[in-house]
Amino acid sequence: DIQMTQSPSSLSASVGDRVTITCRASQSISEYLNWYQQKPGKAPKLLIFAVASLHSGVPSRFSGRGSGTDFTLTISSLQPEDFATYYCQQSYSTPSFGQGTKLEIK
């Protein structure tokens, strides 16, 4: 099984900040990496697939980078609606998710 490790597990930031979340795979997953946003009581929403491809309707302040084992999700200028939990997910083999990064308001 491929283990996905996100860091940090939680993060406090302010509106307007630039934020980066890291996801590391236990083995190379090439570019089979997706990102989701989940708000309390809501289903996860797809943000980015295949490392850097923005899902339809996702604001351009979200971006993704990486390959192999190390990946990042960056929010260029935090908006109030961005405070949520973010998950990475690999699809190189049996899909698995990171444990999540909770982004909170400072």
Added chain:
Amino acid sequence: QLQLQESGPGLVKPSETLSLTCSVSGASISSSSYYWDWIRQPPGQGLEWLGSIHVRGSTDYNPSLKSRLIMSLDTSKNQFSVRLTSVTAADTALYYCARRPMSDFWYFDLWGRGTLVTVSS
């Protein structure tokens, strides 16, 4: 409006079978462009992929659950279902159904709101 909605018993006894259905509106599960998946999230924990099914009949299951999982779909009702046998407390979770576009990059572009299933006597 495109929507997925999970339904099923909220309480299941240990050793029994958990059965859930996902009703799809605004899209046809008969479309060959999509797979239909189940994902769960135990309370306070991360997400776990259970498996997927395609209208052509193919299924893929998480190896860790494969011996206990059965997925099916009903095109006449535009629904798909999951059955998980011999449940234990570890199967207590919020269960989501999701849509997965046919792609090398397995990502889930639409999710239901989830239904909580508690395994308890």
